[in-house]
Amino acid sequence: DAGVIQSPRHEVTEMGQEVTLRCKPISGHNSLFWYRQTMMRGLELLIYFNNNVPIDDSGMPEDRFSAKMPNASFSTLKIQPSEPRDSAVYFCASSFETDTQYFGPGTRLTVL
Amino acid sequence: AQKVTQAQTEISVVEKEDVTLDCVYETRDTTYYLFWYKQPPSGELVFLIRRNSFDEQNEISGRYSWNFQKSTSSFNFTITASQVVDSAVYFCALSGGGYQKVTFGTGTKLQVIP
Numbered sequence: 001d002a003g004v005i006q007s008p009r010h011e012v013t014e015m016g017q018e019v020t021l022r023c024k025p026i027s028g029h030n031s032l033f034w035y036r037q038t039m040m041r042g043l044e045l046l047i048y049f050n051n052n053v054p055i056d057d058s059g060m061p062e063d064r065f066s067a068k069m070p071n072a073s074f075s076t077l078k079i080q081p082s083e084p085r086d087s088a089v090y091f092c093a094s095s096f097e098t099d100t101q102y103f104g105p106g107t108r109l110t111v112l
Numbered sequence: 113a114q115k116v117t118q119a120q121t122e123i124s125v126v127e128k129e130d131v132t133l134d135c136v137y138e139t140r141d142t143t144y145y146l147f148w149y150k151q152p153p154s155g156e157l158v159f160l161i162r163r164n165s166f167d168e169q170n171e172i173s174g175r176y177s178w179n180f181q182k183s184t185s186s187f188n189f190t191i192t193a194s195q196v197v198d199s200a201v202y203f204c205a206l207s208g209g210g211y212q213k214v215t216f217g218t219g220t221k222l223q224v225i226p
Binding site for chain 1: 147149155156157158159162203207213214216218219
């Protein structure tokens with residue numbers, strides 16, 4: 001079975017550019033999570049969707065960050081404009097309801 | 113508020129040694145779940161185990177074992193006869209009943225030396 005799929009795996013961009021990260025959850029899972037991992041702050045939950053609806057976005061750092069889930073098999077996390085402090089590994093995870101979350105391989109974002 | 117403490121930042125052991133990774137948690141929920149995840153050098157987060165608060169039985173899976181003690185709010189992870197492939201960062205995590213954020217510990221970096 002395919003796990004959580006994320007693209008791209010690596011992204012290097014310049015400050016001010018728009019960045020879009022993509023995630024395909026495990027088929028049948030109805031909960032989707034976006035996390036950010038940095039050395040300084042560890043793993044932080046950014047946003048949580050349930051049945052395609054954003055339930056908790058209290059972790060989204062600021063208005064430059066936005067996330068969408070147009071259907072059960074696709075979600076995006078967009079940063080516009082990007083800043084160097086956004087450099088991190090961004091993970092997408094999915095679960096069925098509140099069961100165990102399974103993580104994707106992550107996207108390593110570098111903003112120059 | 114929920115909290116997970118992994119006091120061991122880094123541990124180094126020689127291959128074939130046993131090693132225990134400590135995890136202490138705080139929660140006011142009576143129903144909660146505890147997890148361990150492994151993050152190898154390649155970077156992905158790999159799910160290892162999930163336990164609910166009503167099941168204090170220890171669990172063994174191959175060389176891995178977990179000791180859950182509600183009396184001390186601990187959920188420790190032991191690797192028996194460690195191998196180089198066990199080198200990774202290990203995260204303990206906690207979530208409450210219903211939807212609550214999963215709270216991750218800061219991780220313990222395990223290095224197994226050949």
